[in-house]
Amino acid sequence: MATFDDVIRASTQLPEVSVATSYGTPALQVRGKTFCRLWGPRDASKANVGESDVLVVFCDIDEKQFLLAESDGSIFTAAHYDNYGAVLILLDVVDEELLATLLFDSYLLKAPPSIRRRFGD
DSSP states (O other), X not given: OOOHHHHHHXXXXXXTEEEEXXXXXXXXXXXXXXXXEEOOHHHHHHTTOTXXXXXXXXXXXXXXXXXXXXXXXXXXXXXXXXXXSEEEEETTTSOHHHHXXXXXXXXXXXXXXXXXXXXXX
């Protein structure tokens, strides 16, 4: 079971990550660009996900359908994110390795080229 504190611990190992807020919820940014954030309680109730913390991460729009199709139920979307490169993650069910991969991919999508080059991107 992952928490937002686990997300912070995993992500602050990456270059130039800072803890911030986005839309009034805790978020992580790379050079001022949000690459993940908690989905607010009002939003979560719309998706009927109960008490689980829900994390928004960004993905390539072409990869989104694959992520949703291959999900074990821990990755989903909402109407707000239709036709947009983002997925929602149930933190209390997601596999930690998958979470780390999704966080890293989201980070790279939002990072400037100078940072992406550090990772051979």
